[in-house]
Amino acid sequence: MAQSTRQTALSVRHLLGIKDLTEADIQLILDTAKEFKDVINRPIKKVPSLRDITIANVFFENSTRTRLSFELAEKRLSADVVNFSASGSSVKKGETLLDTVNNILAMKVDMVVMRHSSPGAPHYLSSRIKANVVNAGDGTHEHPTQALLDSFSIREKLGDVAGKRVAIIGDITHSRVALSNIFCLQKQGAEVMVCGPTTLIPKYINSLGVKVGHNVREALAWCDVANVLRIQLERQQIKYFPSLREYSLYYGISKQMLDDLDRPIVLMHPGPINRGVELTSDAADSTHSIILDQVENGVAVRMAVLYLLAQL
Amino acid sequence: MQLLIRAAHIVDAASSVDGQVCDVLIENGLIQQIGADITAPDNARIIEEANLHVSPGWVDLRALAQDPGFEHKEDITSVCRAAAAGGFTDIALLPNTQPVVDTKGTLGYVRRMAEGQPVTVHVIAAITKKAAGEDFTEMIDLHHGGAVAFSDGLHPLQNPDLLLKTLQYLQPIGGLLMNRPEEQLLTRFGQMHEGVQSTLLGMKGMPAIAEELIIERDLRLLAYVLEDAGALASGSPLPSPPSLHFSTISSARSVELIRQAKQRGLPVSCDVAAHQLVFDDSALAGFDTNLKVNPPFRSADDVAALWQGLADGTIDAIVSDHTPQDAESKNLEFDLAEFGVTGLETLFGAVITHNTELSLGQIIEKLTIRARQILRLPTVSIAEGQPASLTLFDPAKQWTFDRSLSKSKNSPFLGQTLTGRAIGTVHLGQFHHVV
Numbered sequence: 001m002a003q004s005t006r007q008t009a010l011s012v013r014h015l016l017g018i019k020d021l022t023e024a025d026i027q028l029i030l031d032t033a034k035e036f037k038d039v040i041n042r043p044i045k046k047v048p049s050l051r052d053i054t055i056a057n058v059f060f061e062n063s064t065r066t067r068l069s070f071e072l073a074e075k076r077l078s079a080d081v082v083n084f085s086a087s088g089s090s091v092k093k094g095e096t097l098l099d100t101v102n103n104i105l106a107m108k109v110d111m112v113v114m115r116h117s118s119p120g121a122p123h124y125l126s127s128r129i130k131a132n133v134v135n136a137g138d139g140t141h142e143h144p145t146q147a148l149l150d151s152f153s154i155r156e157k158l159g160d161v162a163g164k165r166v167a168i169i170g171d172i173t174h175s176r177v178a179l180s181n182i183f184c185l186q187k188q189g190a191e192v193m194v195c196g197p198t199t200l201i202p203k204y205i206n207s208l209g210v211k212v213g214h215n216v217r218e219a220l221a222w223c224d225v226a227n228v229l230r231i232q233l234e235r236q237q238i239k240y241f242p243s244l245r246e247y248s249l250y251y252g253i254s255k256q257m258l259d260d261l262d263r264p265i266v267l268m269h270p271g272p273i274n275r276g277v278e279l280t281s282d283a284a285d286s287t288h289s290i291i292l293d294q295v296e297n298g299v300a301v302r303m304a305v306l307y308l309l310a311q312l
Numbered sequence: 313m314q315l316l317i318r319a320a321h322i323v324d325a326a327s328s329v330d331g332q333v334c335d336v337l338i339e340n341g342l343i344q345q346i347g348a349d350i351t352a353p354d355n356a357r358i359i360e361e362a363n364l365h366v367s368p369g370w371v372d373l374r375a376l377a378q379d380p381g382f383e384h385k386e387d388i389t390s391v392c393r394a395a396a397a398g399g400f401t402d403i404a405l406l407p408n409t410q411p412v413v414d415t416k417g418t419l420g421y422v423r424r425m426a427e428g429q430p431v432t433v434h435v436i437a438a439i440t441k442k443a444a445g446e447d448f449t450e451m452i453d454l455h456h457g458g459a460v461a462f463s464d465g466l467h468p469l470q471n472p473d474l475l476l477k478t479l480q481y482l483q484p485i486g487g488l489l490m491n492r493p494e495e496q497l498l499t500r501f502g503q504m505h506e507g508v509q510s511t512l513l514g515m516k517g518m519p520a521i522a523e524e525l526i527i528e529r530d531l532r533l534l535a536y537v538l539e540d541a542g543a544l545a546s547g548s549p550l551p552s553p554p555s556l557h558f559s560t561i562s563s564a565r566s567v568e569l570i571r572q573a574k575q576r577g578l579p580v581s582c583d584v585a586a587h588q589l590v591f592d593d594s595a596l597a598g599f600d601t602n603l604k605v606n607p608p609f610r611s612a613d614d615v616a617a618l619w620q621g622l623a624d625g626t627i628d629a630i631v632s633d634h635t636p637q638d639a640e641s642k643n644l645e646f647d648l649a650e651f652g653v654t655g656l657e658t659l660f661g662a663v664i665t666h667n668t669e670l671s672l673g674q675i676i677e678k679l680t681i682r683a684r685q686i687l688r689l690p691t692v693s694i695a696e697g698q699p700a701s702l703t704l705f706d707p708a709k710q711w712t713f714d715r716s717l718s719k720s721k722n723s724p725f726l727g728q729t730l731t732g733r734a735i736g737t738v739h740l741g742q743f744h745h746v747v
Contacts, residue, residue, distance in 0.1 A: 019512070097645055118645035119503075119514045120599030127598075139647070141514030179514055203519075207508045237501050 010308050014126045014133040017142035018183035026187055030152050032304035033297070040076060040300060049307050050079035056109045058101060059085045059136070060116045065271055065295065066136050066146075070113050073302035082109070097121060098128055105129055111309065114138075132309045140174050146270050147180035149301040151188060153294045154225055157266050162189035167219040170229030170251070170278055171200045173240070177229060177270045182208055195219040196251060199240040216251055220261055227268040228253060228278050248277045255282040266290055314339050314356035315743055317704065320366040322346075323676045327694040330673075336366060338700040341741035346696055357743065361735060363708055367676045368692040369401025369701040369739055371683035373490075373583055374559055375634035375656060376466070380421060381410025386636035386719045388422065391656070392429035394718040396744045398632070398656040399703045399734025400431055404687060406465035407438040414438040414449045416457040423458060430737070430744045434460040434687060436490060439478050443467045448478070455485050460687050463490035463559070468526065470496060475530060479537045479555060488688065492559040493526035493566070494518075494607070503647050505608040509593040515647070518608050520563035527558060527566050531573045534580060557686055558582040560633050562607035564617030571626040581686050582626070584618050585633035586659040587724065590666050591615075595724075601642045601649035602724045605633070623669040628682045630663060630675070632656045636720030654718045658725040664707055664732030672707055702738040709733045711747070 007024040018026075039047055055074045059067055067083070074081045084104060101112060113134045114122050119141035126133040137143040154161050166185050172178045172194045185192050186209060193211035194201055195218075206212050213219045220226055231247060241247055258267065267279075267288040275281050284291060315338040322329045322336075335350040336343060352358055372395065379387040395403045405422065407413035413422060419435055426433035437459035441447045443466070451462055462482065469475045469491050478489050499518040504510050506517020534556045558570065561582050570582050591609045603609065621627040635652025642649050655662075663675060684691060692701045712729045736745045 096640075096643070098643065116645065118647045121645045123599050124645055139514060140516075176514060179512075202511045203506065203517075204508045204511045208511065 009311060013309070013312055014122070015144050015305055015309060016122050016126060016133065016135050018144045018147050018180045018187070019142070021144075021187070023187045026148070026151070026184060029148055029301065029304050029308060030155060032308060033148075033152050033301040036303040036307070037297065037300035040303075046076050046078060048078045050074070050077035050310055053111065053310055054080040054082070054109045055111045055113060055306065056104045057081065057083045057136075058104065058112055058114045059083075060097075060114070060121075061137070063115055063136070065298070066115065069295070069298040070136060070302050073299050073306060076299070077303055077306060079306070082107075097125065101125055101129060105131055111306065132312070134305060134309065137176050139176065141176055142180045143176040144180050144184075145298070145302050145305055146177050147184035148305070149294055149298040150181055150227060150268060150270070151184050152297045152301050153268065153290055154266065156293070156297065157290055158224065161185060164190045164225060165193070165223045166190050166225045166227060167193045167195055167213070167223035168227045168229065169195045169216060169219055169253070171232050172196055172205065172229070173200045173202050174232040175229050181227060182210055193219055193222060197241050197247070216253060217257065220253070220257060220265060223265055225266045225268060226253070227270070229270065230272065230274055231277060244277050252276075252278055252280065253283050254280040255286045258283060258286060258288050264288060268294060271295065313341075313741055313743070314353050315738060316350060316352045316356045316358045317364070317366060318358060318360040320364045320704070322694055323365055323367040323673055324680070324694045325673060325677050326368075326681060326691060329694065336694070338738060341700055343694065343696055343698050343700050346694070359704065359736070359743070361706065363706045364735065365705050365707060366694065367703050367705070368680040368694060369737060370399050370660075370679040370703045371402040371404075371687065371689070372400050372632045372634070372656060372659070373404050373629055373683055373686065374406065374585075374631040375403050376406045376408060376636065376652070377422070378636055379409060379425065380418070384719070385638050385641075388425040388433065389429065390717065390719045391634070391636070392426070392431045392433065394634070394654070394656045394716070396430040396737055397717050397734070397746050398658070399660055399705055399737060399746070400656065401701050401703060401737050401739040402432045402434060402689065403656070404434040404436050404460055407436055407463065408443055408465040408467070412438050412441075412443045414441050414443070416453060419454060419457050419459060430739065430742065432739070434689075436461045436463050436465065438462070439464050439469065439489070440474065445470055445474065448481075451478075451481060451487065452485060455487055461488040461490050461557070466492075468492045468494040468496065472529060472533060476533050476537065479534060482555065483537070486688070488555065488557060488686070490557040490559050491526075491530065492607070493523045493530065493561065495522040495525050498522035498525070502608075503604070504596055505593040505610045507593055507611055509596060513596065513599070518606070520565065520610060520614070523561065523563055523607060524565045524569060527561070527569045530556060530558070531569065531578060531580065534578055538578075554579045554581040554686060556580050560585045560588065560607055560631065561627070562588050562610050562614060562618070564614045567617050567621035567626055571621065571624070574626065581628040583629040583631045584622065584627050586630050586655055586662045587633070587653055589615065589618055589630070590662050591724065599646045600724070601644065601646055602653060602722050604646065604649055604651055605653055606651040619667075619669040622678065623674070627678075628686060629678050630659065632659045634718075635722075636718050637722045638720055642722045652722065654716065654720055654723045657716060657718065658713055658723060658730065660705065660734060661711070661713070661730030661732045662725060665730045700738045701740075704735040704737065705733065706735055707732045
């Protein structure tokens with residue numbers, strides 16, 4: 001990885017989505033994350049890189065692991081951290097998003113990590129404030145750091161993302177993880193299939209150059225990596241399928257199904273898992289699974305993103 | 313008032329001097345004389361501008377005044393000011409105010425507020441109480457009270473029985489039903505056109521089929537009503553005006569459905585919003601809420617089909633679909649922002665700037681003769697002895713839309729340079745100078 005042409009800075013000031021990144025940006029983030037992963041496995045896990053940088057984690061939507069992962073990444077970079085959580089939209093409380101964030105910025109914050117239920121909310125914010133904005137999930141649009149950590153985990157496990165076949169299985173329509181992963185994997189030269197009930201796959205998804213499937217066993221037989229998504233019941237405003245029981249019968253993955261394949265595949269899940277719905281427990285806990293590696297890698301990837309944005 | 317318009321290109325398909333360059337002398341609200349080198353009376357105001365064009369006054373079929381109820385967004389005075397600045401002499405206002413225009417009381421309020429304004433206000437009354445899609449308003453009484461047409465405006469009629477009964481009920485008075493076609497069960501929570509762009513942006517789509525299904529349904533219901541009345545004589549074109557008007561159609565298939573219906577002789581008409589002729593859904597990539605409209609901006613192919621529909625006469629009129637929204641309703645996350653843009657001041661410039669299909673005469677006909685036929689307004693024509701209701705304009709004038717007279721500023725054209733602008737209007741004995 002010691003090419004002289006290697007990029008040393010990101011081409012963007014904000015991380016709003018994978019769509020805006022170049023392949024070189026992605027490689028830079030993943031390479032930097034590798035260095036940070038070494039750091040967090042040392043006895044002293046902390047580096048002074050972001051000393052004197054203040055980061056606000058502004059979460060308008062519930063989150064446990066993403067918020068924790070960002071907070072850990074920030075603390076290991078020695079940044080000062082403030083957290084703001086509000087369930088539901090701030091508008092319902094009478095304050096606009098812009099006012100909320102401007103109030104936080106008035107307290108001299110350099111970066112904002114934001115999760116919000118509205119697609120485009122971080123884009124809206126980034127055009128109106130000076131701080132760097134990191135999208136930690138905007139509705140059903142993008143979740144860029146999740147896609148980056150997924151690619152990092154694939155690279156770590158299989159050596160490279162290019163040329164790999166990745167099946168994304170589950171609720172594609174309501175998933176920001178799916179869209180960011182499609183962009184991220186394709187930019188690195190992987191092949192992508194989406195698989196799920198027809199009602200949970202956007203009608204125009206094949207225009208993005210992905211294969212579309214509706215049979216889980218066929219998807220598993222096709223792929224090198226299966227990235228299984230959670231059923232986003234909280235984001236489904238109308239009915240898309242009859243019951244979780246029927247979903248798990250026809251789209252759930254068991255260890256037996258993985259064992260029956262003629263070659264091993266890698267099983268991923270962005271969490272939290274609905275055990276017994278999209279994955280049986282024995283599948284989630286099997287040797288195929290790298291689900292907990294994904295969680296560990298999440299901290300390193302987020303350290304890389306924050307570190308690189310702070311350099312600009 | 314005496315007014316002499318010097319050397320103006322006459323654009324009026326109904327006039328014997330259409331296409332000629334003439335002087336027009338106006339006295340006491342009437343066109344007194346049309347000719348070459350008319351001697352100016354002593355006290356006459358003379359209007360002389362390069363590339364001056366004059367047509368019958370322009371008519372907008374669809375604007376929202378927000379008054380009564382939402383006067384902080386717009387009121388009757390400000391909407392009329394914006395309309396005059398856009399070159400309009402007549403506008404038709406939607407009933408979606410607070411309270412809704414569903415009684416003679418509210419109708420009277422709007423008509424009173426419109427007195428003395430530079431444009432004539434025509435009021436579209438609601439079909440159902442509170443435009444809620446349930447109980448009928450007193451439509452005949454509203455008709456006699458001056459309502460120009462009936463529509464639930466921003467709320468598309470969902471119930472087919474309601475539409476059927478309205479068409480039947482309006483028949484004896486020759487009334488007009490205007491409906492924006494949308495099957496709302498297919499567009500719930502939708503933010504933009506369903507397509508590749510909505511997939512890329514992770515937004516819930518509003519599929520074009522939601523519009524097309526309602527057009528198909530309503531056309532069949534119209535034919536059904538006319539069969540009953542024995543009015544659908546086979547093959548012979550029905551006399552205008554139409555009984556059913558589709559507002560702001562937006563998809564290629566919608567144009568085709570209405571084209572076929574007209575060929576079958578159904579008394580139907582339709583319009584398109586000017587902004588639909590300019591933007592497609594790719595414009596939404598930056599999540600600009602001033603591009604959030606309903607119907608949504610569709611594909612580039614749909615935009616091309618709308619222009620084609622205008623050129624071949626399928627689409628009768630171009631409307632502003634003026635929907636003023638304050639900053640608090642627009643400066644928000646995309647899915648929380650209200651739908652709609654202002655449009656009265658930029659309609660002509662937007663159309664001229666982006667037009668490649670139509671002659672100037674065709675565009676003006678859609679703003680004048682056809683729009684008047686749809687609303688059953690008397691024809692206004694540039695001829696001696698006729699009332700002077702005129703729009704003066706320069707179709708080549710370049711200008712930047714940097715100051716809006718509307719109370720709201722939710723226009724995607726703010727700051728843009730457009731070609732084609734109204735210079736003023738002559739209406740009700742007054743000359744209103746725009747620039």
